[in-house]
Amino acid sequence: MWDVTTPSPADGGDGGTRRRVLIWTGVAATACLLGVGGWFGRARVADVLHELGGLRWGWVVAALGAESASMGSLARSHLVLLRVINPDVTKRSAFAVTYAGNAMSVSLPLVGSGVGTAFELQQWRRRGVDSAAVSWVLIVSGVASTLTFALMTAVGALVSGNQAALLVGLGGAAASALPALAVLLGVRIPRVRTWMVTAVAAVTRFCRRWVHRPKSDVAAQFAELLDRASLLRARPRQYLAASFLALRNWTADCLCLVCAIKASGAHVPWHGLLLAYCVAVTAASAAPTPGGIGFVEVALTAGLVAAGLPSSKAVVAVLVYRLISLFLVVAIGWLVAARIGRSGKQAQPPMPGPEPMPEPDKGPHGPADAQRRDPGWTPAASWLHGSGNR
Numbered sequence: 001m002w003d004v005t006t007p008s009p010a011d012g013g014d015g016g017t018r019r020r021v022l023i024w025t026g027v028a029a030t031a032c033l034l035g036v037g038g039w040f041g042r043a044r045v046a047d048v049l050h051e052l053g054g055l056r057w058g059w060v061v062a063a064l065g066a067e068s069a070s071m072g073s074l075a076r077s078h079l080v081l082l083r084v085i086n087p088d089v090t091k092r093s094a095f096a097v098t099y100a101g102n103a104m105s106v107s108l109p110l111v112g113s114g115v116g117t118a119f120e121l122q123q124w125r126r127r128g129v130d131s132a133a134v135s136w137v138l139i140v141s142g143v144a145s146t147l148t149f150a151l152m153t154a155v156g157a158l159v160s161g162n163q164a165a166l167l168v169g170l171g172g173a174a175a176s177a178l179p180a181l182a183v184l185l186g187v188r189i190p191r192v193r194t195w196m197v198t199a200v201a202a203v204t205r206f207c208r209r210w211v212h213r214p215k216s217d218v219a220a221q222f223a224e225l226l227d228r229a230s231l232l233r234a235r236p237r238q239y240l241a242a243s244f245l246a247l248r249n250w251t252a253d254c255l256c257l258v259c260a261i262k263a264s265g266a267h268v269p270w271h272g273l274l275l276a277y278c279v280a281v282t283a284a285s286a287a288p289t290p291g292g293i294g295f296v297e298v299a300l301t302a303g304l305v306a307a308g309l310p311s312s313k314a315v316v317a318v319l320v321y322r323l324i325s326l327f328l329v330v331a332i333g334w335l336v337a338a339r340i341g342r343s344g345k346q347a348q349p350p351m352p353g354p355e356p357m358p359e360p361d362k363g364p365h366g367p368a369d370a371q372r373r374d375p376g377w378t379p380a381a382s383w384l385h386g387s388g389n390r
Helices: 015-038 042-053 055-085 091-106 112-126 131-160 163-188 190-211 217-229 235-263 269-287 295-306 309-344 369-375 379-388
Strands: none
Touching: 055 091, 055 131, 055 235, 055 309, 091 112, 112 131, 131 163, 131 217, 131 235, 131 269, 131 309, 163 190, 190 269, 235 269, 235 309, 269 295, 295 309
């Protein structure tokens, strides 16, 4: 995402109008999807309500614990990398900023990853961490998250035993892994960096020609981000720790789904569970609705039913899983965002390493204008940040 907030007067309000149209189109499409599904599935409503009355609450509590572990792993992966730059970063700060940034990334339609990235940059600047350094953290954690998710997708495709699912799953895994690997190589190898910047510039020219976006020099911003990120290094064990925590994040979230299935009283369809979960996560990242609402429920329910789960129990399991992994986590994140956004925090001592970026001029349009001028915020950091959230 390049422009994540209110357009400037020079835009004439067209950007905001288009954005509102897209948002409301997504909302209307979701409402229609849910309405049509409810109409054709109305005979199942009584079964679902009956199943909800028989929930196994011990497994619901276990699902809450699994999701807490998932979010904790996401926060710790950021903490491990942030301490490469500033050893004084606290666990409390990492958890608060991660919960709040994740809530924004997941719940805001279309612009969520950009807003979440900008919020995290702002919060870490308050704590004495340079914007470019935070972008490096988000890139590395995003790469680790994307690669581990690609690994899970490949394993799910292999375990499913279905040839078509195997091809689709491995293709999806490759599609997820290749961009992340390209960014990782671009940080390390100057020639790959040059190729990537050239490719980004070509895509930007194409987009400007047909949709007149983005207006900023994305290729230059991307090149600057990679150049700055190439100056930062972590020890191999810190990279391994971040990758392990990323894998634990996905695994614990999938375990939340397992507990939700057990809470419905059904047996877990292990052979098709992982692939169904990965397809649902992919649907969430591609859907235009907040948190993939409507799309994830349909994809995950269909996947579980295809794996052998009775439809009424699959609906109940998905409902419990989404209430915990989406709505509860987002609610907590927004409460945390309101708290830290209101109270703020005194900056910590300057970090060692690259010199801090000067505080950008917020301009006449407030934080939105500041974000667009902040060299530490780029589409690459925004995209990779979004890939690390659910």
